[in-house]
Amino acid sequence: MQKTRKAVALISGGLDSMLAAKVVLDQGVHVEGINFYTGFCVEGHTHAIRKQDRAKPKRNNALWVAEQLGVPLHIIDVVEEYKDVVINPKHGYGSNLNPCLDCKGFMVHHAHRWMEENAYDFIITGEVLGQRPMSQRRDTLPLIARESGAGDRLLRPLCAKLLPPTLPEREGWVDREQLLAFNGRSRKPQMALAAHYDLTDYAQPAGGCCFLTDPNYTTKLADLWQSRGDKRYELDDIMLLKVGRHLRPRPHFKLIVGREEGENNFLEGYRRRYTHLRSLSHSGPLVLIDGETDNDDLHLAARLAARFCQGRSAAAVRMSITPRGGAPYEIEVPPLNSDDIPQEWYL
Amino acid sequence: MSEHTLDARNLLCPMPVIRTQNAAKALADGDTLKVICTDPGAMSDIPAWCRIHGHSVLDIQQSDKELVITIKVAKSGRAS
Ligand code: SF4
Numbered sequence: 351m352q353k354t355r356k357a358v359a360l361i362s363g364g365l366d367s368m369l370a371a372k373v374v375l376d377q378g379v380h381v382e383g384i385n386f387y388t389g390f391c392v393e394g395h396t397h398a399i400r401k402q403d404r405a406k407p408k409r410n411n412a413l414w415v416a417e418q419l420g421v422p423l424h425i426i427d428v429v430e431e432y433k434d435v436v437i438n439p440k441h442g443y444g445s446n447l448n449p450c451l452d453c454k455g456f457m458v459h460h461a462h463r464w465m466e467e468n469a470y471d472f473i474i475t476g477e478v479l480g481q482r483p484m485s486q487r488r489d490t491l492p493l494i495a496r497e498s499g500a501g502d503r504l505l506r507p508l509c510a511k512l513l514p515p516t517l518p519e520r521e522g523w524v525d526r527e528q529l530l531a532f533n534g535r536s537r538k539p540q541m542a543l544a545a546h547y548d549l550t551d552y553a554q555p556a557g558g559c560c561f562l563t564d565p566n567y568t569t570k571l572a573d574l575w576q577s578r579g580d581k582r583y584e585l586d587d588i589m590l591l592k593v594g595r596h597l598r599p600r601p602h603f604k605l606i607v608g609r610e611e612g613e614n615n616f617l618e619g620y621r622r623r624y625t626h627l628r629s630l631s632h633s634g635p636l637v638l639i640d641g642e643t644d645n646d647d648l649h650l651a652a653r654l655a656a657r658f659c660q661g662r663s664a665a666a667v668r669m670s671i672t673p674r675g676g677a678p679y680e681i682e683v684p685p686l687n688s689d690d691i692p693q694e695w696y697l
Numbered sequence: 698m699s700e701h702t703l704d705a706r707n708l709l710c711p712m713p714v715i716r717t718q719n720a721a722k723a724l725a726d727g728d729t730l731k732v733i734c735t736d737p738g739a740m741s742d743i744p745a746w747c748r749i750h751g752h753s754v755l756d757i758q759q760s761d762k763e764l765v766i767t768i769k770v771a772k773s774g775r776a777s
Contacts, residue, residue, distance in 0.1 A: 387711055410711055410738070413745040422749055427715050589709060615762070619707040619735070 355523040356380045357505070358465050359474040360457055361423060362559050363411025365552045366476030366508060369543050371419055373507040374474050377524050381474070383423040384464055385412040386457050388432040389588050390560040411553040418549065428460060429585050436562065437581045441484075447571055448562040450485040451494070458498035465503070472503040472518045479509040480534045508532045508540075561592065570596055570697045577601055577641070586620065590640070593617065595658075596697040599650055603641025604697070607658050624674055627655045631668040634659020648673075649683065656685035698727040706763065710738035714746050717768070721752065726772035729755065734764050743768070 359371035361383035375381045416423035435456045439449030454477075461473045477486050477494075485494065491513065495504045502516040510519065510529035519526040532539045544552060561567040570591045575581045577598070590606055593613050598604040608614035617626075617636045624638040625648075637655040639648075648671055656667035662685050672678040703720050705713035713734045720730055732743060743766050744754045756767040 387715060391711075410714065410742045410745065412711075413714070413742060413749065416749050417745055423746075425711055425715050425718060427712070 354378070354380050355472070355518070356382075356468075356470040357472050357474050357518075358461055358468070358470050359383050359421075360461055360476070361385050361412050361415050362476070363415055363553055364476070364559060365537075365540050365544060365549075365554065366478060366481075367474075368415045368419065368476070368549070368552060369540060369547070370474050370476040370507045371415075371421065372547055372549075373529065374505070374524060375419060375421070377528060379524060381419070381421050382470075383412070383416045383419070383421050384461050385423055385425045386428045386432075386460060387425055388435075388453075388560065389429045389585050390432075390436070390562050392560055415552075424464070426460065426464075428456075431460075432456065433583065436583075444484045444563065446563050446565050447568040448484075448560065450482065451490055453560075454485045454494045455497045458494055458500050458504060462498055462500040462503070465500075471523060472505055472516070473500050474505050474507060476508060477506045478532045478534075478540075479506075479512050481532075505529075561588075567591060573598060573604075573697050577604070586623070587640075590620065590638070594635075594638075597654065597691075597695045598697055599654060599695050600641075600647060603639055603643050603647055603651070605651055605654060606638040606640060607655065608635035608637070621672070622674075625672065627652055627669055627671050629656060629659035629661060629667050630670050630680060631666075632659045632661030632664065634661070649681070652681055652683045653686045654691065656683055657688070657691065659685075661685065698725070698729075700729045700731070702731045702733065705732055705734040705739070707735055710736050710742050712736075713739040714742045717743055718746065718750075721750075721768075721770050724770045724772075726770060728770045729767055730770060731765060731767045734766070735762060737764065739764055739766065 357374055357379050359381050361367050361371065371381050413423060435449055435452045439452040441451040444450050458473060465473055477491060479486060479488060495501055505516050505518050507529045509532050510526060511531035512533055515526060518524045574583065574587060593616055594609055595607040596604055608617050614636045617638055620638055624640060625643060627637045628634060635658055639651055652669040652671060656669060659667060661667040666682045666684055668680055668682050670678050670680050701724060703716055705716050713732060713736060717732050724730060747754050747768055751771045753769045754766060755769050758765040
């Protein structure tokens, strides 16, 4: 009897990687999914913060895909290792701070390592020739295979027929004839294949698979790097970039203002690690301060924070300030007028 | 068979699932793991992860701020 071959499929939660895994699964190959959590994934982590989003059904699309396919999914935390990809991408960024080419190489590299550790035979991705400007070009697909170390154990079932045969095809582990020749930006072939497999309700994220393609997000990330004088971040930093209004009144500190109850609850979880303010005399948001502040800075922060509470038109608002690691104290301040808040403070 | 607890509070999805997955790796068949989390996304993610890997969800308790999901680990079948 012929040995059952094993493949590890990169599962992002989107349609392409789902179809790629399905095509190979249908050829009798044992497939398991792998999903990398970088900290920037659109998947998951923002959906639960804002109260208005809580009513919507929530799901992690990568888990959902695995369940539809009936394969196990291994979610790997790569937050630390991924920093180098975002901070020093050898091949540069796309239109925002998305290092797509390095990112793909990184993910395939980690999938390859997993493949070797678990005695699997090859790797599957949902890449389509010509679909993405940076990472899915005729010249970059081989680069990803080479730089990741996966070489010809990397199979792209959706466009395999347009590429030279890989090891799984040459060895007959998969039948090249049953693989596909998708090319270009059109999504129609994928949608037709999904219909053929009777797959509905799949996720169709606009933009990309991560926040690094979102200009509103990357403006704040670029600001963070600029204010620190170098490109570095912790997971907390990049999570907080997705929550609240961010205002930078001075180069060395910024305010993060909760916009509604869900965000305030989320920010509560960071209270111990950040200097924070809230209004005592009026209802209002929790405000975190990121950066080092002196008394003048805190006074300005309190006036600015007061602007976002119910007492914004009052002559004075009583604010509580809790320095990081210190005891809370109270001050009374006049809220800043909206005219006193330059538009550039808003990130 | 032993009982274990995992504190996944203040972690955002998918971190609670990743922590659950990594904790379950070290457990034996039939062990229970009580996962305490605050991200409501875990309400759908942890049971989905359990279904995929053949573990069972024994109990879900939800209070205003916390969610406690108790799972029973299966090491046979397709669990990995
Ligand atoms: S959009 Fe984000 S996750 Fe997707 S390849 Fe680019 S950098 Fe990587």
